[in-house]
Amino acid sequence: MHMTSPFSVAVAGASGYAGGEVLRLLLGHPDVRIGALTGGSNAGQPLGALQPHLVPLADRVLEETTPETLAGHDVVFLGLPHGQSAPIAEALGDDTIVVDCGADFRLVDGADWEKFYGSAHAGTWPYGLPELAGQRDQLRGARRIAVPGCYPTISTLTFAPAVAAGLVTDDLTVVAASGTSGAGKAPKPHLLGSEVMGNASAYGVGGVHRHTPEIRQNLGRVTDADLKVGFTPLLVPMARGILATCTAPLAGDVTAEEAYEVYAKAYADEPFVHLLPSGMWPATQSVLGSNAVHLQVTVDEAAHRLVAVGAVDNLAKGTGGAAVQCMNLALGLDETTGLSTVGLAP
Ligand SMILES: NC(=O)C1=CN([C@@H]2O[C@H](COP(=O)(O)OP(=O)(O)OC[C@H]3O[C@@H](n4cnc5c(N)ncnc54)[C@H](OP(=O)(O)O)[C@@H]3O)[C@@H](O)[C@H]2O)C=CC1
Numbered sequence: 001m002h003m004t005s006p007f008s009v010a011v012a013g014a015s016g017y018a019g020g021e022v023l024r025l026l027l028g029h030p031d032v033r034i035g036a037l038t039g040g041s042n043a044g045q046p047l048g049a050l051q052p053h054l055v056p057l058a059d060r061v062l063e064e065t066t067p068e069t070l071a072g073h074d075v076v077f078l079g080l081p082h083g084q085s086a087p088i089a090e091a092l093g094d095d096t097i098v099v100d101c102g103a104d105f106r107l108v109d110g111a112d113w114e115k116f117y118g119s120a121h122a123g124t125w126p127y128g129l130p131e132l133a134g135q136r137d138q139l140r141g142a143r144r145i146a147v148p149g150c151y152p153t154i155s156t157l158t159f160a161p162a163v164a165a166g167l168v169t170d171d172l173t174v175v176a177a178s179g180t181s182g183a184g185k186a187p188k189p190h191l192l193g194s195e196v197m198g199n200a201s202a203y204g205v206g207g208v209h210r211h212t213p214e215i216r217q218n219l220g221r222v223t224d225a226d227l228k229v230g231f232t233p234l235l236v237p238m239a240r241g242i243l244a245t246c247t248a249p250l251a252g253d254v255t256a257e258e259a260y261e262v263y264a265k266a267y268a269d270e271p272f273v274h275l276l277p278s279g280m281w282p283a284t285q286s287v288l289g290s291n292a293v294h295l296q297v298t299v300d301e302a303a304h305r306l307v308a309v310g311a312v313d314n315l316a317k318g319t320g321g322a323a324v325q326c327m328n329l330a331l332g333l334d335e336t337t338g339l340s341t342v343g344l345a346p
């Protein structure tokens with residue numbers, strides 16, 4: 001099938017956070033026409049009752065999420081719980097570009113999948129992080145795309161230049177604080193206002209969070225070293241954003257200026273990765289709503305460690321923005337179409 005602009009696009013999970021963010025961005029995209037919008041328990045509801053910020057789509061009624069409702073579009077975005085994507089993708093056929101915001105097709109190693117997700121591995125699709133070595137070429141013209149997890153996106157981009165350049169040993173530590181939208185819209189006891197407001201907490205501690213193998217897999221693409229990745233997620237009282245602190249012992253004598261130069265060179269041509277001026281440190285507010293990632297790096301001489309910090313909007317570059325960026329690559333459009341690097345302040 002030969003696709004031409006405007007490309008018809010359907011969104012499954014349009015009532016959820018990821019689906020809603022994909023739609024927010026698609027409403028500003030010049031080359032798409034928004035087709036079917038589907039939900040789960042909210043099928044039959046007008047979108048305006050669920051996503052009031054998506055004003056131009058307020059009167060659109062959510063359909064059931066089935067291969068039939070999603071068929072006949074050039075692109076289908078899936079913002080569904082884990083495990084729901086494979087049967088739909090299979091039924092859609094290879095003419096349709098399927099961009100999955102879920103985890104089902106991100107991991108290469110089936111044993112990792114089974115250990116961390118506890119179910120049978122569905123397979124592996126091209127991985128939707130164009131900035132990671134070798135991935136952009138896989139995404140151009142792709143028909144199936146696995147959008148990364150939000151923590152893996154920022155952890156990978158924050159650590160990759162140091163790991164690729166051999167500035168650090170194989171012993172990597174990530175501590176990342178996320179806003180609550182990372183956990184989705186479905187009600188959960190630990191996300192009640194009383195549990196979240198005025199509170200910061202750790203969870204998934206001790207190498208058990210399912211994003212640990214995804215981060216290790218990504219950074220394993222830029223080094224031959226057998227990496228050890230320690231990942232600790234934190235939940236903090238904000239709606240959007242992740243701030244990741246990535247540290248590792250230095251492999252040799254490296255100055256802060258040399259580390260900064262490595263990062264500047266690695267991302268010189270990346271439209272969405274912004275290395276802040278030396279001495280300025282990333283803050284989530286600056287990337288909210290935008291597809292930008294903000295980074296900074298230095299060396300702690302006394303501790304003989306590299307310290308890099310990254311900020312991302314988990315719903316934008318962390319999911320919906322990455323999904324649109326990958327759609328652009330798959331369709332042969334300019335990768336930045338419909339995406340902004342402008343955040344919010346204050
Ligand atoms: N939130 C984030 O920051 C990120 C999310 N993701 C991934 O994106 C996907 C969606 O997450 P998110 O939007 O946060 O989750 P939400 O809980 O906010 O949304 C889930 C969506 O899936 C729909 N849904 C749930 N169960 C079914 C079902 N059985 N059949 C059909 N539709 C169903 C829901 O519909 P309804 O409400 O109508 O029941 C809703 O539209 C997940 O795989 C998540 O891991 C990835 C990276 C970051």
Ligand SMILES: CC(=O)N[C@@H](CCC(=O)OP(=O)(O)O)C(=O)O
Binds near residue numbers: 103
């Ligand atoms: C704050 C919070 O709860 N975040 C989620 C990660 C969200 C994400 O990236 O999602 P998937 O990998 O599931 O697609 C978590 O830790 O489970």
